Amino acid sequence: MSGTVLKWAAWPLLLLVLSIVSLRMGVTGASWADVWYSLGHAPQGQAGIIADYRLPRISAAIVVGIHFALAGLIMQIVLRNPLADPTIFGISGGASLTIVSAMAVSLALVPTDQTVSASTDYIPLGILPYIALVGGLSATLLVLALSWERGPGRGFSPQRMTLTGVIIGAILNAIVMALVLSMSEASTELAILWLAGSLYARDFSHLLPTLPWTLIGLVAIVVLSRSLSALRLDVHSAQSLGVNLRLARPLLIVVAASLAASGVAIAGPVGFVGLLVPYIAKVIGVRQMSYQIWVCCFIGAALVVASDTLGRIIAAPVEVPVGIITSLIGAPLFALILNRNLRS
Amino acid sequence: MKFLRSAMLGALLFTPHAYAFPLEVSDDRDGSFTIEKQPERVIALSNFAADLMVALGKEPLAVTTYEGKRPVYLGGSIDKALDLGDITAPNLELMAKLKPDLTVGLLRYNGPFEKQITAMGHFLAYHTADVEKSRQNVANLGTALGHAEETEALNRNFDRLRAEYAAKAKAHGKAPSYLFIWSFHDTFYAFQDNLMSAELLSDLGARNLVGHNDKVRLAEEAFKILDPEQLLALNPDYLLVFASHGGPIKANPIYQRLDAVKNGRAYSVGYQYSQPSGPIARELVIREGAHLLFPDLFKAPEMPDAARAKQLVFAE
Amino acid sequence: MNDLRHPLVIAATLSAGIVVLLLGHLQIGALHTSLAEAWQLLWNDDGSNTAFVLHEVRLPRALNAVFTGAALALSGLLIQIITRNPLGDPGLTGVTGGATFGVALVITLLQPATWTVVSAGVLGGCVAATITFTLARGGGFRDIQMVLSGVAVSIFFLAATSALMILERSSMQSLYYWMIGGFSGKGWAEFAWLWPMIVTAGLLALMITRMLQMLLLEDAVARGLGVRTGLWRLIGAGLSVLLAAAAVAVAGPIAFIGFVAPHIMRKALDGDRKSIPLSILMPLTALCGAILTLGADFAALALPLGNRAPAGVLVTLFGGMTFLVLARQVMSRQSS
Structure with missing residues (x-):
């Protein structure tokens, strides 16, 4: 019994320790006392800096990590491919496209001789998740529509969904690039920074509008966990378990899309998280579906927190965006995993 | 007469400018706000701000750098200022730690992060464009820094220089x-x-x-x-x-x-x-x-x- | 009716189109020339600025577009054969990401001389593709493993490029327009690098069409016929990478020509995917890619789109739309 508790409790504990260490690390030095006081009431000095800047940022990192990891988990199971990830599937591309378009539109609408009232990125923060969702879901629907197969093999084959997704993702990324490069120079620089996947200046006002989506996503994935679990089996076994495949697959993909898109709304497209995390979970031997969901949440959060902290300290005072770190770490890790995958 | 004028100007320069404050200021953003006392601790996120401060003989606490380098044309005057990184993403923690009275930046890069910057102290953000805007910005920031007369003089000298050079160039056809x-x-x-x-x-x-x-x-x-x-x-x-x-x-x-x-x-x-x-x-x-x-x-x-x-x- | 589908007719039409567009390229530019003038000056260099521009700017630019387009189309065709999937695109091997990073590295750390930029691009592309192949070798190159490995490798190199751009902001500025793709400012210096690589790879590809044709069969069948599928896949993939790397190093990461050209040709030839002999499909695809790219560049020159539409944008938009139209048809034709 205590073995089970330990199994489940180990992960949040890991994340907690990592977060506390991350609170301590940064370009302005801090002590453990500062970290302690930052969590209290009205922190001053260095503790105040931790409370104002690192605490919200790490919270955002945790949420982003959860979103992308779960999205990746769902996609890998539904698409039957251990190499699926929202950033290459087109979900992030779609979300990015709508957000960048909105940036372009809002900047164009700002009258020159007048001023700009505050809102980060010139777009009201509350709307950002919805903009991202529209884009992400549209891209997903496009992929689903294009991969719908008529005739004898009715439904969505994982093969076709994957390949369509990759191509659509590539198209969307190309369009985003073209759009970004056609904006004025300053906006282009800001857009490129955003597209790298960044937690710079993120605080609770970025996080709170997204939390409902976190909740919805988590509830949905728990409710659908039986179907998800069944989808890991081959088609016939799944059907014999009474799972409606034709419904479950697209539904789950939509859940993945919402999670990924709302993650994009906070930090932009942070790559590789969805790809790696479920695989790490599998490699360390996680089998049971509910446990897998649990573990993925925490590993995802830990990965993003660690990457963000690394990005904050390696080139100080300049920050390396978290999306770049996850991509750069992710690739060699991914290579290792792939080798193992092929060998087994 | 000329001597008297310079003496008076000199006297003015050495007079504390505290009487000018509290001051109602506005920049290129919406609305206006009040600066209670003359800013002592100033962060210059844009070259324009650093430039003006050096011209006024003041030292900014921190500046941003381009590829890690400070603007060469300012000589070594801002070498002691803290490096905040690139203007597109100045390091917020370092800025907060400095506890600035005033941060001056560029609207297009720093504007989106207005909320975070105003949490530290006052914030002035400018569009930069042409000569007329430059004169306005110089006057505006100079006033906010409590050096209205000096910046007025700077603008006047600039106008004179322009006219002088233009006349000389055009005279030769x-x-x-x-x-x-x-x-x-x-x-x-x-x-x-x-x-x-x-x-x-x-x-x-x-x-x-x-x-x-x-x-x-x-x-x-x-x-x-x-x-x-x-x-x-x-x-x-x-x-x-x-x-x-x-x-x-x-x-x-x-x-x-x-x-x-x-x-x-x-x-x-x-x-x-x-x-x-x-x-x-x-x-x-x-x-x-x-x-x-x-x-x-x-x-x-x-x-x-x-x-x-x-x-x-x-x-x- | 069958005549329209005849390969020679198509080849002739495409070639004629290329010649027309080439002449158009020679005529268009800031120093106005009529067609007759351009033709005259082409053969008789009279030392004027106009003649100079014709020989040193317009002609090489057009040639770069032609060869780049042909290279990308051929590269895409090879990938589609190797992965046995009609949704293949040269970028799937990760070569575009690698080439971009190579160029970014040189622009940031060294001087932007043409020879360093192009060779760094080619090298970067080849390195990236090699990593992809190494990662995917277990799957025999045709699985989704290869596709997704390639994309992951691309993401890695693009992230590395982003890191460079963010740490050295001047590189961000220099790479803006390079990354969107285009032929402005590309001259004989680039072409001197481009044509040997393209011609060599193209000729090699033509020489091995028989083997590549075999790869379209089921692996078991092919091996039964004594074909070493793994080896030929590798060779084909290598040629695809070289072609794409050269093209991207010169013109930037232009998407989609590689994906779209083979399909346009297949549709034009109106045959089942497996029944069109590669010895016919390959040269036609190359011609198709050439004309598409040349056309996009011509449109970029001729249309009054002002600052904002280098060839790369037009290619992306056209390719994107074409893909969407073709995708349904391709999907329904593909045996599942």
Whole structure:
């Protein structure tokens, strides 16, 4: 019994320790006392800096990590491919496209001789998740529509969904690039920074509008966990378990899309998280579906927190965006995993 | 009379300016706010702000850097200021730790992060565009810093310099043609007269071959992208190139056909030309620009050697 | 009716189109020339600026577009054969990401001389593709493993490029327009590098069409016929990478020509995917890619789109739309 508790409790504990260490690390030095006081009431000095800047940022990192990891988990199971990830599937591309378009539109609408009232990125923060969702879901629907197969093999084959997704993702990324490069120079620089996947200046006002989506996503994935679990089996076994495949697959993909898109709304497209995390979970031997969901949440959060902290300290005072770190770490890790995958 | 005037001005300079505060200020954002007392701890996120502060003899607490380097044309005056990184993402923790009274930045880069910056202290954000805006910004920021008279004097001196140089250049009846180009590898942005550097050079009586853009909304959009053939078709007498990475620019056979290159009148100019809205930069652009475009009429100005224009070289 | 589908007719039409566009390229530019003038000056260099521009700017630019387009189309065709999937695109091997990073590295750390930029691009592309192949070798190159490995490798190199751009902001500015793709400012210096690589790879590809044709069969069948599928896949993939790397190093990461050209040709030839002999499909695809790219560049020159539409944008938009139209048809034709 205590073995089970330990199994489940180990992960949040890991994340907690990592977060506390991350609170301590940064370009302005801090002590453990500062970290302690930052969590209290009205922190001053260095503790105040931790409370104002690192605490919200790490919270955002945790949420982003959860979103992308779960999205990746769902996609890998539904698409039957251990190499699926929202950033290459087109979900992030779609979300990015709508957000960048909105940036372009809002900047164009700002009258020159007048001023700009505050809102980060010139777009009201509350709307950002919805903009991202529209884009992400549209891209997903496009992929689903294009991969719908008529005739004898009715439904969505994982093969076709994957390949369509990759191509659509590539198209969307190309369009985003073209759009970004056609904006004025300053906006282009800001857009490129955003597209790298960044937690710079993120605080609770970025996080709170997204939390409902976190909740919805988590509830949905728990409710659908039986179907998800069944989808890991081959088609016939799944059907014999009474799972409606034709419904479950697209539904789950939509859940993945919402999670990924709302993650994009906070930090932009942070790559590789969805790809790696479920695989790490599998490699360390996680089998049971509910446990897998649990573990993925925490590993995802830990990965993003660690990457963000690394990005904050390696080139100080300049920050390396978290999306770049996850991509750069992710690739060699991914290579290792792939080798193992092929060998087994 | 002149002595008395200078004495009075001198007295004014040494008078504490606290009487000017509290001060109602507004910048290029919506609305206005009150600065209670003269700002002592100031962060200059933009070159314009750092420039103005150096001109006023003040030291900013922190500045942003471009590729890790401070603007060379300011000499060593801001070497002691803390490096906050790039202006597109200045390090917020370092800024907060400094507890600034005032942070000055650029609207287009720092505006989106207004909330975070105003949480630390007052924030002034400016658009930079042309000469008139530069005068306004200098006056506005100077007043906010409690140095209204000095900045007024700075603006007056600037106006005088412009007029003086323009008169001298035009008196000799020369009207050389030029192009001011920001080169990005294969792509050339030719500045039109809406942009300050070109405006200053054209004021001297030189002809900007891409002229003025009457249709554009924002000054920062007033440029033309030229391909090599267009460059040859325009064939300016003088070619001023700002190579953002410094060093040689990509070679192209077109260059050897350009009169400017053949006559040794193609120059690689310093960083101060890219956005010369600060008092030191704008004066340097006029003085050095005049020397480059009218070498017989104007001598090379006193300035840090590293910021001087050099002959344009190409990477083979 | 069958005549329209005849390969020679198509080849002739495409070639004629290329010649027309080439002449159009020679005529268009800031130094106005009529067609007759351009033709005259082409053969008689009279030392004027116009003649100079014709020989040193317009002609090489057009040639770069032609060869780049042909290279990308061929590269895409090879990938589609090797992965046995009609949704293949040269970028799937990760070569575009690698080439971009190579160029970014040189522009940031060294001087932007043509030879360093192009060779760094080619090298970067080849390195990236090699990593992809190494990662995917277990799956025999045709699985989704290869596709997704390639994309992951691309993401890695693009992230590395982003890191460079963010740490050295001047590189961000220099890479703007390079990354969107285009032929402005590309001259004989680039072409001198481009044509040997393209011609060599193209000829090699033509020489091995028989082997590549075998790869379209089921692996078991092919091996039964004594074909070493793994080896030929590798060779084909290598040629695809070289072609794409050269093209991207010169013109930037232009998407989609590689994907779209083979399909356009297949539709034009109106045959089942497996029944069109590669010895016919390959040269036609190359011609198709050439004309598409040349056309996009011509449109970029001729249309009054002002600052904002280098060839790369037009290619992306056209390719994107074409993909969407073709995708449904391709999907329904593909045996599942």
